[in-house]
Amino acid sequence: MYTVLVIDDSPSMRRIIKDMINSIDEFEVVCVATDAYDAREKIKEYEPDLVTIDINMPKMDGVTFLRNLMRLHPMPAVVISGEGVRGNDIFDDGAVGFIPKPENGETMQSFQERIKDTLLNLTFLLKRYTLKKPQASRKTSTQSLNIEYKIHPDEVIPLKAATFPGMKLIAIGSSTGGVESLLRVFKRLPGNLPPILITQHIPYGFSSSFAQRLNDHSEVEVCEAKDGMILEKGHGYLAPGNMHLTIEKFGNEYKTKLLDTKKVSQHKPSVDVLFRSVNNTVGSAAMAVMMTGMGDxxxxxxxxxxxxxxxxxxxxxxxxxxxxxPMKAIQAGAVKDIIHLDEIADYIIEFSKGKKR
Known part of the structure; x- marks a missing residue:
């Protein structure tokens, strides 16, 4: 059963959409919201698998809300709106579906069929999104959650720091706000850099499309990492949304290795796991970049x-x-330079040329 939040400022339309979605066997509307601010609180409370968004809403329009949602808490979103002219635009903003509201005498039965067809066609994506979604009950105590969250990287990858430096490599870690921030960085990068490894906290089902967005906006060839890929210059490798990304050395080559293990530092993929792996294999030849994100x-x-x-x-x-x-890393004495987002690309380029050592 996939849970849904319906966002619409019209009480009658909220009721209609809710009833139509509840009539689909695999879907259940767990709550409704009247505007973007109400929706924000409902998402935190109910953690739905899917949201439906109207474009014309008070306080904040649906397109702005969609963009903020994809930037801060990416999840499957379907736009249900009478603004048909925005149909193509909203896919660029992160929506996975668009359903025009009824017009020109369309029957409610026809509208219901369109909703049903759209949602059922998205079940493949929802399965990927919910497959690794945390299943802990909302009533689970903070103490029990902390037991899982306090796992140390040693339980996944023991520290065996490389004594002799290997090939140059850039590793980037980011979380909240990282989607748009990484795009800003990659737009400025040339295609002749050492391999770049990225762990961005992102739900499973979105990492592949996000890797494609990075690839489309950069000279670096970016892909979602798969197990056993040989690291190449001019390429970037994004951790899948449900696996830890690590690397191993094989002869003179370095390959990706994906780990399906416990969360580390509250996350999977975890930046700690990536950085530990880079330290073990590449050591002092690496550059590590800590970007925007919540937690440590x-x-x-x-x-x-x-x-x-x-x-x-x-x-x-x-x-x-x-x-x-970034603040936690700075406080731990783990950072040499603190720089603005718009300087990160320049520092990566200079590192690749040996100017930042």
């Missing part, structure tokens, strides 16, 4: 990289959406 994922392993002589930088508070992850 990556701090432990970034300090290990720093102590091993790797070049470490963190995004400054001014340019972060959330200054949690």
């Amino acid at each position: 994922d990556g701090t432990i392993a970034m300090k290990e990289l720093f102590d091993n002589g790797a070049y470490t930088v963190a995004q400054n508070e001014e340019s972060c959406v959330v200054f949690g992850m």
Whole structure:
């Protein structure tokens, strides 16, 4: 059963859409919202698998809300609106479906069939999104959650820091606000850089499309990482939304290795796991970049990289959406340089040329 939040300012339309969705066997509307601000609180409370969004809403229009949702909490979203002229645009903003509201005498039965067809055609994506979605009950105590969240990277990858540097490599970690921030960085990168590994906290089902967005807007060839890929110059590898991304050395080559293990530092994929793996294989030849994000994922392993002589930088508070992850790394003494978002690409380029050592 897939849970749905319906967002629409019209009481009658909320009721109609809710009843139509509830009539589909695999779907259940768990709550409704009258505007974007109401929806924000309902998403936090109910954690739905899917949201439907109207475009014409008070306080904040649906397109702005959709963009904010994809930036801060990416999840499957279907636009149900009378604004048919926006149908193609909303896919660029992150929607996975568009259903025009009835017009020109269309019957409610026809409208219901269109809703049913659209949602059933999205079940493949929803299965991917919910497959690795945390299943803990909302009534689960904070104490029991902390038991899982406090797993140390040693339980996944023991520290075996590389004594001798390997090939140059760039590793990037980000979370809240990272989707748009990474796009800004990659737009400025040339295609002749050392391999780039990225762990962005993103739901499973969205990492593939996000990797494609990065690829489309950069000279770097970006893909969602698969197990056993040989790292190549000019390429970027994004961690899948349900696996830890690591690397291993095979002879003179380095390959990706995906781990389906526990969450580390509250996340899977985890920045700590990526940075620990980079330290173990590449060591002081690496550059680690900590970008916007909530929490402290990556701090432990970034300090290990720093102590091993790797070049470490963190995004400054001014340019972060959330200054949690960079702040924790800075407080831990794991960062050499603190820089603005718009400087990150330049620092990566300079590192690749040996100018930031």
